[in-house]
Amino acid sequence: MTEIFDTIICGGSLAGSAAAVTLARQGRSVLVLDKAEFPRTKLCGGLLTWKTVRLLDHLFGETPQTLGEQGIVKYVSDRYAIRSLTSTLAEGTVSYPFHLTDRAELDNRLLHHARQAGAHVREGEEAIRCNPESGEVFLKDGRVVRGKYVIGADGAHSTVRASFPEVNLRAMRRFTAATIEVKIPAAALPEPVDRPILYIGFLDAGYGWVFPNGDKLLVGICGLRRKDTHFAKLFRTYLNVLRVDPAALTHQRGHPLPYGSFLHDPVHANALLAGDAGGYVEPLFGEGIFYALCTGMYAGRAVAHALGNDTAPGPEYLRNLHRTILPELNGSNTLRWVLFRAMKLFGCGAISRFVNLGAGPLGDMVHGKRSYHWLKRKDWGF
Template identity: 55%
Template sequence: MDKRHDVIICGCGPAGATAGLALARRGHSVLMLDKARFPRPKLCGGLLTWKSVRLLETVFHESVPGLTEAGVITHVSDRYTIRTPASLLTSGAMPYPFHFIDRSRLDARLLDHAARAGAKVMLGARVTACDPGGGSTPARLTLADGTVLEADHLIGADGANSVVRNSFLGHDRDRFNQFMAPAIEVTLDPAALPEPVECPELYVGFIEAGYGWVFPGQDRVLVGLCGLRRGKVKFSNLFRDFLDFLKIDSRAVPPLRGHPLPYGNALENPVCGHAMLVGDAGGFVEPLFGEGIFYAMCTGLYAGEAVASALEDGQAPGPLYTARLRRDISPELRGSDRLRWLLFRAMKLVGPRSLSLFVNTGSTRLAEMVHGRRSFSWLRRKQWDFLKPGLPASDK
């Protein structure tokens, strides 16, 4: 194996696969690494919004019918409910449906797109150390078997526990961890629930800054809980209380599995030396509902295109990447974070009816905001730059 590469992408999930595809389509050599072997199990609510579907169509040339036929999309619903432990807060229809997916199949399919475009993929390669380099010093990755790889450009797409991020000089680990939310999710047979689940159900009030969910699928139901930890409460006990509330027989529940979710800690500057961060590695998760798939793909696209431009015309990729983030991504995450704390604090002071009033006052506009047709920044119409007409997909 060559030890020196133009570009290395650490992580082959949606963020890494989108970055790899953007680079490979423009003819650049790229090596993609992941400690797992695909398809691999992945804990995730697995919900695609309108903006996610549009990006898949525009960048990956995937369609809803094609993803459904491939078993990636397992359920579609244009309705929702929001509940508290005591009552139904609101329910209704949306102007665009949610598409629920098998996350393992989606990730494998996106990675296959990058590989078929020409990206070299190395699975089962665990990165144990990183040096982002700088100036004339290349970025370096050390693998578990002792192999050292060098790259002129490095994209860290290695998730919430990113080795690449932890190598950044001046990275505030304490602050990042302060806003890292534990999440627990289980997959159940629909018969394990007392009533059929026809549409996505959100539950507020079980945790101060977070929510629970029950998401339907073709032949399964996903039940999960996510939120910021407060005090010394054991999160697994909160989740079991949630399952008890749902009247789910504990004998039907598999062993609990959890994972951390960035929840309001997106980095202002996800660039260090020759490395940049995308997706969960940079904290790019929408902090109200925890949507991560879209922001993983979109930041991966931006990073891949920034590095491609750097290879083609000698520009530094960092400023190109951060400029697009600050224009299109950061306002959404900041607006979502403001809205999150407004709603959670209102519920604490006034009660759950404050959320019901907020949702019912402008349900269509709020649904458009969640789907990305309006911005979290004052509900203005949102124009994503990858949807601009007249440009090839890899340049949008």
């Protein structure tokens, strides 16, 4: 027998939990499906900006203090550095600290909030197909569940998105970055790392990072795929330049990162896409945590409103995306191409001059106090 809910949410990570708490708190029946069992490993730098911290408080009542007490915030720093593989290009402080988290634990905690809000959460259940017209979601074990609406919060490889006939998957793939990341003991690097560090200039459209994370470091690279780029080889060179102790390298993994592939119309029939499934990642620094939470919240709100008023959720969802999210992603996308082009023409010194000239406002832009659209003051409305 097909089980029926107001909404099925595929994916119980950030976007899924944000949508689930929003809907469940309004008394809607919600089923969250995730193919993984939580806490599960999630490849991510785990860096939270000011706007993310505010949104986590708004949606889940979690603050840096509560997250710290649970061991989810692993490191806090208001400093940063941008380096080439040979020299420091810019370094300084920002007006609000970066919070570096353990993603496995963060996701687990937010899913717990979804459950507490009243959502039905089923782990280890994989959706293999979705029918956006009927709201049916087909599970790997042969069962079928149905929602009046379906929210695809199932990440970069979204199964829900695959059922949208108008989405150009080839175009999305073109602007999906490859990433590789390792978690190593902090002592595996010859010098202590006391701030997030970005490494630029060795990838055509991408960068590397070293983020402190408690007694560990997260070391990774991401970049758009080019015919002549061999990522695994590049990563080895990068680790050699950083002088990472090879004995510390155990498990090296990769995951796709939407990097300029965001959709302008992530709605089809009774299904909506949020988070990585819609490509909502800021395309210069690859910030996706905030955008997953925010689009999940918007999708949840739009569906709750539609259920209460017998209307379609699409228009409200698109209005919010176009009002607050897409101007940021478009602005960041333009800036990224200007910076990558400048770097190609004039070398890394161009980035050094750019960052050092506008350090304060640029830091506020990364945090979300200012917009990627002409550095205007940003009002997120939460």
